Amino acid sequence: MKHIPIHRLSERAGIGVEVRHTSDGGKYLQEAQKLGAHRDDHYIFFMVEEGHGSLVVDFEEVLLKRRTIYYMLPGQVHHKINNSHIEGWFLAVDTLLVPKDFRRIFENQLLLQQPYNLDDKHYQQCHTLLKLIHNHYNNNTESVFYKDIMHSLLNSFIGMVACGYEVLNNTGKKQQRPSQIMQDFKNILNENFKTQKRPAAYASMLNISESYLNEALKNTTGLPVSYWIINEVMLEAKRLLYHTNLNVKQIAHEVGYDDHTYFSRLFKKTSGVTPLAFKATYRK
Incomplete structure (x- = not known):
């Protein structure tokens, strides 16, 4: 495998939405198992009703x-989706259909998001909406206002x-300026980490000083700009080491380094092992 496969929603859903329940036969989960490790070009939401x-x-x-x-x-x-004891919903959504504020x-978050526990009221609201979406998705395709x-x-x-x-995350419109800077930084980091490694460049993109960007990230995450740039680069490198034969x-x-020996030294410094050792350990 030369590249990590990308699961494209447009190949399965022409309206930018796909919704399934485990009672549908678990088709998505079976397909995901066959596909193996992959990326999606869209959002995915899971809501678990029963089991784990x-x-x-x-x-x-x-x-x-x-x-x-x-x-x-x-x-x-x-x-590696393990769904042997789970009942619930799967919803795939084109990024264009997710409003900017949402x-x-x-x-x-700069780190991995976590599952959100629903109270009874919130669960019933989400469950009702998913049932309506599922019913409309499957039964009203000829409606004039279907989309x-x-x-x-x-x-x-x-x-x-x-x-x-x-x-859950204590965010929102009343968030303080450092939190907003952190979010804006993450967005441009995701788009530029392969070509841009200098903290000053990200500060320039955000129209703030490098020192202010550093201060904002330290206040919200406890770590400086340089850490998050290298963290994003090394995460992508680990993905490629584990999931491809490159x-x-x-x-x-x-990931943006012409000098592969320098890259290897940096990888070992940040990960504690060489790239080859990492590959050998994780692909046993």
Whole structure:
């Protein structure tokens, strides 16, 4: 494998939405197992009704328990879905259908997002909306306003989930300036880490000083800009080492280093092992 496969929603759903329940036969989970480790070019939401399951997202095991919601962002590598005891919902959504304010909440963390536990009221609201979405998705395809109704129902559900995560993460419109800077930094980091490694460049993109960006990130995460740049680079390198057959030199170029020996030294410094040792350990 030369590259990590990308699961494209447009190949399965022409309206930018796909919704399934485990009672549908677990078709998505079967397909995901066949696909193996992959990225998606869209958002995915899981809501567990009963039982439990697990999946691995960027080397971290995520446990999905009864009455929890979890989402995956476009680009995150995931695999090994264990659903032998789980009942619930799967919802795939084109990024364009997720309003900007909701995306800000979902994408506001530099570290991996966590499942959200639903109280009775929130669970019933989300469950009702998912049933409406599922019913409309499968039964009203000839309706004149099929897409409009689907997108309205979808917007309501995503809004409910975003509201829950807003409370969980203590974010929102009243957030302080450092938190907003952290979120903006993450967005541009995701788009530029392969080509831009200098903290000053990110500060320039945000129209603030490098010292202010550093201060903002230290206040919100406890760590400086340089740490998060290298962290993003090394996470992508680990994905490629684990999930592809690219060699170290190819991976170094893929993440933006012409000098693969320098890349290898940096990898060992940040990860504690060489790239080859990491590959050998994780691919046993």
